Amino acid sequence: MGQPRGGPPPERQINLSNIRTGALARRAPQSQPDQKDTPDEPFAFQAREFLRKMLIGKEVCFTVEVKTALGREYGMVYLGRDTTGENIAESLVNEGLATVRREGIRGNNPDQARLCDLEDQAKASKKGMWTEGGGTNTVRDLKYIIENPRNFVDSMHQKPVNAVIEHVRDGSVVRALLLPDYYLVTVMLSGVKCPTFKREADGTESPEPFAAEAKFFTESRLLQRDVQIILESCPNQVILGTVLHPNGNITELLLKEGFARCVDWSMAVYTQGAEKLRAGEKSAKERKVRIWKDYVAPTANMDQKDRQFVAKVMQVVNADAVVVKLNSGEYKTIHLSSIRPPRIEGENKDKDKRFRPIYDIPYMFEAREFMRKKIIGKKVNVTVDYIRAATSSSETSTIPAFAERTCATVTIGGINIAEALVSKGFATVIRYRQDDDQRSSHYDELLAAEARAIKNGKGLHSKKEVPIHRVADISGETQKAKQFLPFLQRAGRSEAVVEYVFSGSRLKLYMPKETCLITFLLAGIECPRGSRNMPGGMQVAEPFSDEAMAFTKELVLQREVEVEVESMDKAGNFIGWLHIEGVNLSVALVENALSKVHFTAERSSYYKTLVSGEEASRLRKDKIWANYEEKKVEEVVHVMEEKERTANYRAVYVTEITDTMHFYTQDVETGRCVCTQLENLMETMRAEIAAQPPVEGSYAARRGDYCIANFSADGEWYRARVEKVQSPAKVHVFYIDYGNREIVPSTRLAVIPPAFSTRALAAQATEYAFAYIQVPQDEDARADVVDSLVRDIQNTQCLLNVEHSGVTCPHVTLQFADSKDDVGLSLVKEGMVMVDVRKEKHLQKMVTEYLNGQESAKTARLNIWRYGDFRDDDADEFGYKLKK
Structure with a gap:
């Protein structure tokens, strides 16, 4: 073979002159079954191997002596670039691996004579084929066919x-x-x-x-x-x-x-x-x-920032599609590359209005739930693999129309969500044409995950019966809603998943415990209405209705929430309060100036918090209050009273102080204290339990359920709410009348008797936080403050005044019952905490008093101010550690 120049080089076959070697084995033609395979001649394979190991990949020089009429060339081949190199024919003869064709020898040719001499020497030395026995042991047992x-x-x-x-x-x-x-x-x-x-x-x-x-x-x-x-x-x-x-x-x-x-x-x-x-x-x-050479990348026209980005998952649309929120605030639908969600083949369900894919297609609900629990509300990494162009369907086409799709690999914590779905059998991998390059960048991992799922019989590949989800939709079903209402009212806080957000205050909920869908309206607020079709035409949307809906969607859509149902309207929609991670959605909307307080909130325990939040947003003139004008002053005295801080202290009994400096109290002046109604209820409840003890282990704890728990410190039964179930041996409970928490085995829990539920007597412990002071983020500093509070006010009667609302609970000032000294101000003066400066005008007098207390602590160099040469901005944002 020559040197390649612009393509494969030319080849020539050279037959060595004057010598003969054994023929290699040859398989009989498949078209002639009557013929047999021809085996190796002795030393034929050894001769071939001798040359192969000597010459393959090496440069050689050759001369052509004879060319036959058929084009066959005979000559001499030398190892190297000229004829001074090793003569290949002579080497074969010398090793006894070839014989000399003596019939064509000319006496006057020295090269031919040398071949004859080398053959005679090989014979004398009994080399190669000249060894005794003829070399029958050199014939290979060549196998052309493998049986299995x-x-x-x-x-x-x-x-x-x-x-x-x-x-x-x-x-x-x-x-x-x-x-x-x-x-x-x-x-x-x-x-x-x-x-x-x-x-x-x-x-x-x-x-x-x-x-x-x-x-x-x-x-x-x-x-x-x-x-x-x-x-x-x-x-x-x-x-x-x-x-x-x-x-x-x-x-x-x-x-x-x-x-x-x-x-x-x-x-x-x-x-x-x-x-x-x-x-x-x-x-x-x-x-x-x-x-x-003509390749065009699927994302060739995209910038790097568009190909790879981090986004927050706002909604799981399907088992292969999510809606994400970009850093710019834009929403974008992302489809998971190369996977197909569960589906029913060959069935047209469009005509059946009762058909609900999420519940009726096998494993669709499981796939959506897996995605929802894994990524909803979390930041994910998105790598765009390809953009699938939009397709249009014609009247004769059976292919449905699709809009343009952005297909990407979505990962969280290093886990490929598509691969996780496929490995659990909740999706299948799309097979492509060989020339189709639009596929996942991790396509091989997806195929391997699917193979594992098939092998283990997971999900769609399982041979077991498919799961059936019988979910009743009672949205708008007035009669069914009426029957269901007392049950939800008695349940207190119930678990739910927000399936859909119609507006800022109207949602569709899935109740997993009751396996039903309900329409839920937020109580206590009046949210801007969106546009809708009315008999007289399209009703125009109220200002900030879209913002309110977007706020609600971002906060609760497809999240696990807790709801308290209070009533229902004439259309069969339930009305109540919705909580997510300690945040009351009604309060959050009011505080963000996206809703107003409705007069029906007056009879609610959340009324003060709602009013406080509305007042703050109105003062900021934010959103729906942007054009709000204060009413003209007719009575100066009345206006002055509104601008002044309201000091309406009431007696409370402090029952618990948490590690975060929040505390729980029982109201004394309304008669709800440990020595009156609660004590009577506890005595009656314990007497009934003693008469009819609960069966140990019969109670199955579920998050959000109200129950009774046997407190480890005194062995008595108390009312509690289940907050978390790690295992039957570890159930997190919250004692609703005292505010403390404990981890207990489920064997120490029992069903609460109906006569002692929260319907008979509301939960007695109310959560508060200190106003005007910052909670130390340093654990040691915070622990010192909590220890001081436990010594001073836990299990004692104090005076409490609500100063302003908070995210999770009202912020208050607390006074010692005897001396009337402010507890929070005392902590500031002792140099144990720093002041939280509020901007509201009516609170400035209190803020000034607290700041003066802080200055006195600085001057005296108490606790956190014990180092000299400091400035206010030296405080580390992660705790009260000051630079020396």
Whole structure:
């Protein structure tokens, strides 16, 4: 073979003059079954191996002595660049691996005479074929057929096998001789495919583009080379493997140089790491070499910031689609690349109005729930893989129309959400045409995950009966709602999932415990209404209705919430309070100036918080209050009273102080204290329990349920609410009458008797936080403050005044009952906390008093101010650690 210039080089076959070697084995033609295979002649294979090891890959020089009429050339071949090199024919004869054709010898030819002398010497030395016995032991037992190729491949245990490449059919298919057992097998390279040679009807072969170049690339590196082959699989009698040469892996080299493309069906068996093959193909695509010369990337027109970004998941639309919020505030729908959600094949449910895909398609609900619990409301990493163009359907087409889709890989905490879905059997992987490059960048991992799910019988691949979700939708069903209302009222706080947000204050909830859907209206507020169709035409949306709906969506859509149902309207919609992670949604809307307080809130325990939040947003003139004008002053005295801070102290009994400096109290002046109604209720309840003790272990705790718990400190029963269930041995409960928490086994819990529920007597413990002071973030500093508060006010009667609302509870000032000294101000004066400066005008007098107390603590260098040479802005934002 010559030197390559712009393509595969020309080849010539040279037959060595004046010598003869044994013929190698030859298989009988498949078309002539009556003929038998021809075996090796003695020393034929050894002669071939002698030359192969000497010459393959080396430069040689040759001379042509005779050319026959058929074009066959005879001559001499020398190792090296000129005729001074080793004569190959002489080396064969000298080793006894060839005989001299003496019938054509001329006496005056010194080269021929030398061959005869070398043959005589080999005979005398009994070399090669001249050894005693004739060399019958040198004939190979060549095996052309493997009876059970699949078992044969499995028996290799994917360990490298020594081999010699005997023939290269194309760039990715070779014929190999496996050593030492002489199996002659065809091996297709795992995970790739090169352009091939198509056989035409007339018997000729026409190469695909770059087929000849790919064949030469493999041939020039592997033909008759010593290699190792990993036999990886044998589907459909085709052996798949990887050829390893000391200089590299031919599979990866073919991809990197643009001579091959990845093949999905055989990629899974590639043992050297499928990611290496994808990386090689990606490199060739980016450089647009050879078969990729016209390649256009699926995201070629996108900037890097559009291809990779971090976003917050706002909604799980389907098992393969989510709505995310970008840093710019824009919302974008992202489809998970290369997966297909559960679906019902061949059924048209559009005509059945009762058909609800989320509940009626097997595993659709499980897939959505998995996604919702995993990523809703969380930041995820999005890598766009491709943009699927919009499609349109015609009247004759059976393909539905789709809008343009952004398909991406979504990860959270290093977990590929699509891969997790597929591994649980909640989705399947889309199979593509070989030339379809629009697929996930982690397509191989998806295929492997699906294979595991199929093997383990997960989800869609399970042979068990599919799960059935019988969910009753009682939205707008007045009669059903009336029957259901007393149950929800008695339940207190119930768990729910927000399925849909119609407006800022109107939602659709899924009640998992009751397996039903309800329409829920937020109590106590009046939210701006959106546009809607009315009998007289389209009603225009009120200002900030869209903002209110967006706020509610971002806060609660598809989140787990708790609801307190108070009543229902005439249309069968339930009315009540919705809480998410301690935040009352009605209060949050009012505080963010997206809703007003409704007069029906007056009879609610949340009324003061709502009014306080409305007042603050009105003073800011924010959103719905932007054009609000204060009423004209008619009575100066009345106006002055409104601007002044209201000091309406009432007696409370402090029952618990938390590690975050919040505290719980019982109201004394209304008669709700430990020594009156609560004490009577506790005595009666315990007497009833003593008479009819609960069966141990019969209660199954569920988050949000009200129950009775046996307190570990005194062994008495108290009313409680389940906050979390880690396991039957670890149930987190909150004692609703005292504010303390405990982790107890479920065996110490029981169903609360109806006569002692929160309907009979409301929960007695109310949560508050200190106004005007900052909670130390440093654990040691905060612990010191909590210890001081426990010593001074826990289990004592104090005087409480609500100063302003907070996110989770009202902020108050507390006075000692005897001295009337302010508890929070005392902490400031002792240098244990810093002042939280409020901006409201009517609170400035109190803020000034607290700041004066802080200055006195600084001057005296007490506690956190004990170091000299400090400034206010030296306070570390993570705690009260000051620079020395």
